[in-house]
Amino acid sequence: MTTTAAVEALAGRLLVTGVEAMELANIYLGHTLGLYAVLADGPLTGAELAARAGLDERYVREWLQAQAVSGFVTVEAGKAYALAAGVREVLVDELSPAYLAPLGQCLASVGGVLPRLVEAFRTGEGVPYSEYGPDAVSAQAALNRPAYTNDLVATWLPALPELHARLSDAASPARVADLGCGAGWASIELAKAFPHLSIDGLDADEASIAHARRNAAAQGVGERIHFEVRDLTAPASGVAGYDLILLFECLHDMAYPDRVLRNVRRQTFDGGWVVVMDEAVDEELVAPSGDPVQRFFANASPLWCLPQGRPTPDADPVGTVMRPAALRTLAVEAGFTQVDVLPIEHPFWRFYRLR
Ligand SMILES: C[S@@+](CC[C@H](N)C(=O)[O-])C[C@H]1O[C@@H](n2cnc3c(N)ncnc32)[C@H](O)[C@@H]1O
Structure with missing residues (x-):
């Protein structure tokens, strides 16, 4: 040209x-x-x-x-x-698979913190999730909810027959942890489909946990999920023996993903499942990319995920673009020996099992 x-x-x-x-x-x-x-x-x-x-x-x-x-x-x-x-x-329609109205709320949230981001680029400090305002939590929850409502139980779990069978076993109810649960929609769908499950939804963000409790109550499963404000980088506090630990679209946001994965490894049964759902980013840098999804991930990172994951300049979050190789490195450092990509197709997400 x-x-x-x-x-x-x-x-x-x-x-x-x-x-x-x-x-x-x-x-x-x-x-x-x-x-x-x-x-x-x-x-x-x-x-x-x-x-x-x-x-x-x-x-x-x-x-x-x-x-x-x-x-x-x-x-x-x-x-x-x-x-x-x-x-x-x-x-x-909030449950439509095509629902994207919350993108407007993302724009508003980012607009509100742009002066803080300018400062953060100069100092290396972070911009906490709470400073993005109430629209941020609502948007985050609303963008992911249709997939949890339409796909988690109907499509994703049936693609993993062994896990599906374990969760379906009412005689020996499985213990599930939904880490970085946000407004709780994945936990809520699991609780609705498998009433016998024991589910803990943990997240460091108070506003998200307040949303999660309200959402669970409105869906009639408020009594069956334990939601708690918890920073997952803190040493595991006597909680162990989960059959399934979910890290749904949150590991790349975390300030110290290595500490979180070490805690996760200690908290899972031998043979238990650790499932990471994270952005379906290209395996390697493709630049320029003609793929709007890849452009969305790359552009969201400096505006949203990276600053939220840096409470101090020494924190080392991965950011939105967590390539499979980066997750493998983190998992091996945390003591996992195997990372499998699971057979679930989704335009935005890739699913991994850590063993
Ligand atoms: C992108 S949101 C995803 C929320 C939810 N899993 C979903 O899919 O809707 C990431 C979540 O990770 C949480 N998070 C980030 N760092 C955390 C930490 N150290 N401990 C607990 N939660 C954390 C955030 O508060 C946020 O709710």
């Missing part, structure tokens, strides 16, 4: 990036203010939508114009607006 063509291509690309960032900010407003949810009930005029959502009409009309231009709503006869095809699944 000539320099001029490269400049034109890049300028065109960045213009689209800027437009799409603004669209995502408007999606944040529509999601947070319940505008998509109200429109999902049927076409409305701007005045009707504002009234039903309890909002200022002038703002809502301007928002609707932007939504129509961007193609997220259609304009019907009589100036009524309706959701465009696909919007319900992507922006309203």
